[in-house]
Structure formats: structure tokens, C-alpha cells
Ligand SMILES: Nc1ncnc2c1ncn2[C@@H]1O[C@H](COP(=O)(O)OP(=O)(O)OP(=O)(O)O)[C@@H](O)[C@H]1O
């Protein structure tokens with residue numbers, strides 16, 4: 076055995092190799108292989124119900140770029156992201172600030188805000204679907220109390236995306252909040268003591284001490300939530316099915332439709348997936364750069 | 372008149388009593404040194420004066436006003452934290468300027484003050500660095516600078532020189548004394564280093580387990596320690612403390628440790644006739660024990676035969692660590708021309724007019 080495994084410099088290397096092997100195998104089979112496979116079929120006319128496939132070069136991509144529905148889906152995804160990410164993060168940070176103290180009820184509030192994050196999107200979406208019902212739902216009943224007659228939400232093309240966005244903000248609030256809380260608790264107490272003697276308190280403390288010290292965390296949560304936003308799918312599938320008139324059609328749902336609805340164009344869907352992936356990649360890198368510049 | 376008064380101040384953390392019934396008066400423009408071993412409550416005391424912690428009992432007054440419910444920012448106090456507590460996201464300049472900016476001071480004056488402090492502390496070249504790019508000693512000087520620029524009525528300094536090398540420490544000590552004289556601020560200076568306490572303090576307060584053991588001018592604590600703890604803490608190397616009993620003989624009282632018998636001169640200790648058999652501790656400072664060869668002759672000296680274990684020439688004097696009869700360990704600070712050598716017998720002579728006696732049961736000095 077010792078002779079056959081000469082590839083390893085020492086015992087530790089071989090231990091590391093075998094320890095990593097299982098998860099590497101999983102990564103290979105369920106991540107890397109499908110990734111490359113999807114790239115390869117994006118150049119073919121592969122279909123879900125079709126035997127075999129033909130290489131058709133870039134025609135899937137050409138067709139995609141000419142499809143106004145795809146661009147509509149991309150635009151909707153962008154609107155969704157631009158609305159959800161900053162608002163949810165700003166609210167989460169304020170919540171974290173409010174809950175970052177030792178009061179009797181704070182653990183209960185923290186749990187309450189985190190519950191929607193761990194609840195399944197499918198069930199939450201179902202509840203909100205009912206909630207948004209213009210006649211029987213709670214949402215418009217609440218608005219009526221303050222004298223506003225609410226829109227028909229999910230069945231009104233100009234309000235449906237807003238409905239999806241509002242729910243997403245609520246559901247994601249707790250996610251960034253826990254990360255912000257962890258970040259806040261990481262700031263050494265001494266720094267606040269020093270700041271207290273230097274005369275920084277209230278908003279000035281938040282502005283000059285807390286926010287700058289959380290810079291890294293902001294970058295992290297902004298990028299992670301951008302990525303998560305781009306992947307929005309389940310609530311659209313359950314609440315609106317992309318409608319009415321594609322007003323809530325988002326990128327992943329578009330891909331899903333191409334692949335799993337007639338005519339089941341797997342090759343075309345893969346091409347769309349790769350374009351979305353690249354756009355998201357570029358966006359995340361740009362965002363990371365901007366955040367780094369702000370940090371300094 | 373920035374005097375600080377603590378009346379019966381107690382602070383508990385759960386079951387730990389960090390500070391217990393502290394009565395303390397820091398006079399206006401005084402440099403008071405708070406000294407004591409680790410965990411005796413020095414930092415806790417400073418934090419309560421600063422308003423960062425509230426006392427559980429008792430009250431704190433600054434300029435005669437009770438500080439109950441007064442926020443730290445309204446106390447006009449600057450503190451140098453034991454672990455610096457610099458703002459990691461600000462460069463050195465802004466670390467020092469921050470407090471002034473919060474006061475809305477004009478930028479030109481801020482700059483003048485920061486530059487001046489940086490010059491005094493020798494950190495002018497570091498102004499653009501972030502704290503993580505500084506050494507411990509540099510951080511400590513920035514922390515000091517941050518306090519100095521504020522020109523507050525009270526300075527609280529928690530071991531501000533502990534991380535400096537010996538030379539820089541001596542230099543900074545002198546610099547702090549000069550700053551103190553020039554700006555005439557009230558300073559509470561915490562250290563666990565008795566040398567620093569002796570050299571800097573106009574007055575020393577020695578604490579142990581949250582309780583003040585003794586306070587007074589440095590030489591007062593050195594010459595008249597009220598108990599065994601103070602005797603052992605003040606002075607370097609520490610006082611020799613030997614357990615024994617008082618025994619009365621036909622020519623006066625003597626100290627008897629079983630192996631050593633040392634007569635106790637009446638002119639130092641008074642009559643001990645009534646104390647026959649009492650358990651006591653005899654204390655003699657190393658600097659009051661000389662190599663017999665160089666010691667003056669005199670009635671009030673005890674001569675002691677011993678074997679030298681360690682000989683440490685310091686240049687101006689030599690430290691001897693010896694074992695006397697029966698295994699008693701003794702430290703002596705002797706003339707550098709001593710012929711004492713490792714493993715060789717040496718004869719020492721102790722000046723008993725400078726010796727101390729403590730009641731072993733109470734730990735208190737016997738007068
Ligand atoms: N926040 C706290 N929670 C619990 N116990 C504490 C706290 N702060 C201090 N203590 C305890 O109170 C006592 C006094 O602590 P303090 O920090 O005042 O000591 P110190 O004299 O400054 O010691 P050192 O020289 O090591 O800095 C210690 O026993 C310490 O463990």
C-alpha cells in the first residue's frame with residue numbers, strides 16, 4: 076500500500092485526500108457534471124421527450140436574445156432584485172440594531188423574525204396567496220381600515236410583481252438579520268465604551284462606529300441576497316404562475332417553463348440558464364467591487 | 372476644581388465582589404496611582420468613575436456633584452483603556468480626532484491638538500496607519516494620545532505604559548508627569564507595577580480583593596506598611612518575611628523562627644514583654660541587609676550566616692539570594708564589591724532599626 080500511494084507527500088496528505096473524497100464525489104456527480112452537461116446541451120436541440128440530439132451551434136443563444144419574453148423575465152428579475160435587496164437589508168439592519176440588546180423579549184422577537192426564513196416557501200406563498208385575495212384576504216382588509224382601497228394585487232398586472240416583492244421582503248428579513256446580529260455582537264464592547272467617552276451616542280454612534288465596522292458584513296449580505304433574489308422561483312410558481320400577462324415572469328421561472336412545459340426544449344433552457352448565470356456573475360463581481368470601494 | 376470622590380462604592384459581578392466599600396478621594400490636579408495585583412478591582416473602579424459601569428452601592432462625586440445618572444459623555448473624562456480599544460476602521464489621526472469632532476471643534480484646532488499630541492508621543496509618522504498596522508506599544512501611545520487631545524478635567528489611565536519597552540516606558544513616564552504638571556489635570560493612574568507606582572504617584576492607593584489596604588505618599592507605604600500584604604507588595608525585590616515567635620529573654624525580647632534568633636531592639640519595637648509567645652512575621656527589606664564586610668558595626672544589627680544560591684551583580688549593587696540556617700530563604704541587596712560566590716558561605720548583617728514586625732494572626736503591623 077505504502078508503495079502504490081507514493082503520490083502523496085506524507086501521511087497527512089493521504090488522510091486529507093480520503094477525508095475529502097466523499098464530498099468531492101458528491102460535488103462531481105451533482106454539481107460539476109450537470110453544470111458541464113447543461114453547457115454542452117445548450118449547443119444542441121436536446122429535448123426532454125426526445126431521443127438523441129443534434130449540434131446546432133449558437134442558434135439557441137441567438138433565438139434567446141431575440142425572444143422578448145426572455146428579456147421581460149430578465150427585467151422583472153432585475154426589478155425584483157433592486158427592490159428586495161436594499162429594502163430587505165436596510166430593514167434587517169434596523170431590526171438587528173433594535174434587537175441587539177438584552178431585553179426580556181428579544182429572544183422571542185428574534186425567533187419570530189427568523190421563522191419565515193426557515194418556513195418552506197411553498198407554504199408561505201400559499202398563505203400569502205390567500206392573504207392577497209382582494210375580497211376575502213387580510214391585506215386589503217387592513218388597508219381598508221386606514222381608508223385605502225387596495226388593488227387586486229396578484230391579478231392586476233401592475234401590482235402583481237409588487238405583491239411578490241412585498242412578500243419576499245417579509246420572508247427574507249430574518250435571514251440578513253441573523254447575520255447582522257452576529258456581526259453586531261462581534262464588535263468589541265470596549266470600542267463602544269471608548270466611543271461613549273468620546274461623546275458618540277445614538278445616531279452618531281451608529282453612523283461613525285457601528286456601520287463602518289459592519290462594512291464586511293454588508294458586502295457579504297448584499298451579495299448573498301442578490302444571488303438569492305436572482306433565484307426567485309417558488310413563490311412565482313405558486314402565487315401567479317408568472318402572470319398576469321407575464322408581469323411576474325422571472326428568469327428561473329422562464330427557464331423552468333422552457334424545460335418542463337411543452338415543447339420541453341432542454342437545450343434552449345440550458346442556454347437561458349447559462350445566460351442568467353453569467354449576468355448574475357457579472358452583477359455580483361461589480362457589486363463586490365463597489366462594496367470594497369465603499370469600505371475604504 | 373476637578374476632584375473625584377468615591378463614597379462607599381461597591382460593585383459586584385454575580386457572586387464576585389470586584390470592589391467593596393471603596394472610599395477614595397482624588398484631589399484636584401492630583402496624580403493618584405491605583406495599584407494592586409491582577410483582579411483587585413482597579414479597572415472596575417475606573418469604569419465606575421467614567422460612568423461605563425454603575426456602582427451597586429455608594430456614590431461618586433466629581434467637582435462635588437453626584438454622578439448618579441450622568442452619562443459618560445457628560446462627565447468630561449478621558450480614559451486610556453487597558454487593551455487600547457482603538458477604532459479599527461479609523462487611522463491614527465482620526466482615532467485621536469474623533470472625540471474632538473464629536474464636540475464639533477473647528478478642524479484647524481483639531482489638527483493642531485492632534486499634531487501636538489503625536490509629537491509628544493513620538494507617533495507623528497504613524498498618523499495615516501490603521502490600528503492593525505501598529506505594534507502594541509504604538510497602539511498604546513495612540514490610546515494615550517486620544518485621551519490627551521481631549522484635555523478633559525479628569526484622566527483615567529488603565530496601565531497605559533504596560534506594553535512599552537523599558538526605555539520607552541521611562542521616557543513616557545517622565546512625559547506623562549510633565550503633561551500632568553503642564554495641563555494640571557486630575558489623573559487616576561492604574562498600574563500593577565509597584566515601581567511605576569512609586570515613581571509616578573503623588574499619592575498611592577494600594578488595593579487587594581476590591582478593598583483599599585493603604586493609601587498615602589509613596590515613601591509612607593514603603594516606610595510604614597500597615598500590613599503584611601502592603602509590606603510584600605511595595606519595594607523591589609520584595610521584603611523578606613520570616614515566620615516566628617516572640618520570646619522574652621533576660622536581655623530583652625527576641626524573634627525566634629526555630630532556626631534563627633534575632634534580638635528585637637527596644638528603640639524600634641518598644642517593649643514586647645507582654646507579647647511573649649505571640650506568632651509574628653519579621654520583615655526586613657533586601658536593601659537593609661548588607662554583606663557583613665561592608666556593614667557598619669552596631670548594636671542594632673543582626674549577623675546572619677548563610678550560603679549564597681544566586682549572585683546577581685546589577686552594577687550599582689549586587690543582589691544575593693541566600694539560604695540561612697534551617698533553610699530560610701533571604702534576599703539581600705549588597706555592596707557590589709562583595710566576595711559572595713555561588714555555593715560559598717557568606718555573612719550578612721541586617722539593620723534591625725529598619726525591620727518590621729507583623730502579628731501573624733491579623734496580618735497587621737505591630738507598633
Ligand atoms: N464584566 C465582568 N463580569 C464578571 N466579572 C468581572 C467583570 N469585570 C471584572 N470582573 C471581576 O471583578 C474583579 C476585578 O476585576 P478588574 O478588571 O477590576 O481587575 P483589575 O484590578 O483591573 O485587574 P488587572 O490588573 O488584571 O487588569 C475580577 O475578579 C474580575 O474577574
Ligand SMILES: [Mg+2]
Pocket residue numbers: 413414415453529
Ligand atoms: Mg484591569
